[in-house]
Amino acid sequence: MKPLREQDSRRLFFNRVFGSENVGSVQFKEISVEILKKCGGLPLAIITIASLLACHEAGSSNEWESINNSLGAKFATKPILEEMRGILNLSYTHLLIHLRPCFLYLGMYPEDRLIIRDDLVRQWIAEGFVCNLHGADLEDVAKSYFVELINRGLIQPEKTCYGDVITCRIHYMMLDLILSKSTEDNFISVAYKHEDMARFNSCEYKVRRFSLQSSVGGAMSKALATSMPQVRSYTQFGESKYMLPLPQFKYLRVLAFEFPFNWKTTIDLRATGHLFLLRYLKVSALSAEVALPAEIQGLVHLETLELHCRPIQRFPSDITCLANLFHLILPECTLLPEGIQNMKSVSTLHCSDMSESSLKEIKGLSELTNLKELKLRVPTYYPGMTIECFDALLSSIGMLRNLKHLSLECWHKYDGYDS
Structure with missing residues (x-):
């Protein structure tokens, strides 16, 4: 300095x-x-x-x-x-009481990590840190918290879009303060090596929020599980082969994985179907395979499902039963869910493959009246996308009165090739 x-x-x-x-x-x-x-x-x-x-x-x-x-x-x-x-x-010390847990939650992220605002505010909401003031939209309130932390100089703004800060970083000394306060209050536990995992297992207190930022293997999983039944948030960064024994974490609300682009691994999330309180699930691992449960309709509180990974062979067909799902980011080569018109609560929808979406599902988009952000990858030449389908898509988009952000990426697919 x-x-x-x-x-x-x-x-x-x-x-x-x-x-x-x-x-x-x-x-x-x-x-x-x-x-x-x-x-x-x-x-x-x-x-x-x-x-x-x-x-x-x-x-x-x-x-x-x-x-x-x-x-x-x-x-x-x-x-x-x-x-x-x-x-x-x-x-x-001068920070408003309701902003303190939001500030401390930044300790879940590794040093110098670019933090996406939307990820952060949705995790805050899932944790219950955001107050519903006079019927205001929770995400709008959470974004105001984010702006307040920037105004107070506690986090450093990075990328902006139309005047709004959409990413941030945290200074290493500020992160040091956060981790120190988190240790005092048993707010967050961070593991960088095997010794940290063992220490958590021997601690008298129960781990509440756990961030794994190391290459710890799977040998510690059974021992660690005994000290983590109360975990509410779990994030995993880096090239670790450790896998959380999910069935034992019935209080989990936030579950997030972020691996390097070329890290080829399998993330087994089949047990998430039993996490009744889960509100936020994100995987950012473009080269990884993700296994989801055959049915997820039991996740009645799930608000965010965001998957950036390799194509999933069997995507849960009952996803349309999730009445509280607000943000749905589908993985590569995943079509619009059958019965999309029933997902009235969805405000964010990303779909990278519209090539074989049926006319019924395309028309069903028009019934998503709460949709604020829509991102679609649409083929300009493909047998399944007829003129009728294109007309239906344009008509459906035109009926989305609350839509604020629209992204249509056109691509060519013919004779088995993309271009």
């Missing part, structure tokens, strides 16, 4: 607090000099404190004095690692 020059520190500070270098500089000149001195020119410290001040709309001098006093005198002479943690901790 290379310190900034005094002039650059000042510019960064006031731009973050007031949106301009000069606004408010007279009124707060003296105290801002003290605060900036305690930040030691460290960009993360300046952004964090400035974002904290900016979130107090009144911006009174008393508020500034209180935060300045909270930093303590030692910051002025020793703004190094330990003091930096103190600044970050101050920002966490």
